[in-house]
Amino acid sequence: MFSLCHLNLIELLFWREIMEKRKVTEFILILFLFTGAGCSRKEEKKVVQLDISGTIQLDTNLLRRASANDTIFLIARPAIGGPPAAVQKFTGKNYPYSFHLTEQSRMLAGKPLDVPLNLTVRVDKDGDAITKNPGDLLGAYEKNPVPLQAENISITINEINP
Numbered sequence: 001m002f003s004l005c006h007l008n009l010i011e012l013l014f015w016r017e018i019m020e021k022r023k024v025t026e027f028i029l030i031l032f033l034f035t036g037a038g039c040s041r042k043e044e045k046k047v048v049q050l051d052i053s054g055t056i057q058l059d060t061n062l063l064r065r066a067s068a069n070d071t072i073f074l075i076a077r078p079a080i081g082g083p084p085a086a087v088q089k090f091t092g093k094n095y096p097y098s099f100h101l102t103e104q105s106r107m108l109a110g111k112p113l114d115v116p117l118n119l120t121v122r123v124d125k126d127g128d129a130i131t132k133n134p135g136d137l138l139g140a141y142e143k144n145p146v147p148l149q150a151e152n153i154s155i156t157i158n159e160i161n162p
Contacts, residue, residue, distance in 0.1 A: 052150045055154055062158065120155075
């Protein structure tokens with residue numbers, strides 16, 4: 001079936017002449033064109049599942065600051081800003097840690113995710129994800145942002161929160 005929703009202005013004028021010769025009223029033609037009958041105006045976006053994997057390392061200069069009670073948060077935020085899209089949590093000081101962010105790591109399952117992510121790590125000394133205290137250790141992937149599917153990502157924790 002021929003669809004009018006993809007025609008340019010010249011084609012529309014030509015189509016109108018053909019339709020008039022077939023005694024189709026202008027009202028039906030206009031209604032057809034402006035309602036988009038017979039076509040979808042939305043483009044189908046390819047759904048990409050979250051699948052990012054790699055390791056978290058601790059800079060050797062910070063080894064003495066690591067504790068068995070540390071809570072390590074891997075945080076993936078949209079590069080355009082906003083709340084975390086995905087999080088993974090670890091405990092301890094047995095570096096390196098392997099991570100794998102998937103759809104199960106998402107904060108809001110079902111909400112479309114179609115932008116690259118910035119990956120950061122925070123070693124939280126009090127275990128509370130909300131607080132960001134002096135002395136917490138920080139790291140970020142050097143090549144942020146990361147596409148939704150990536151592997152062999154290496155993040156080094158190399159800063160101390162002032």
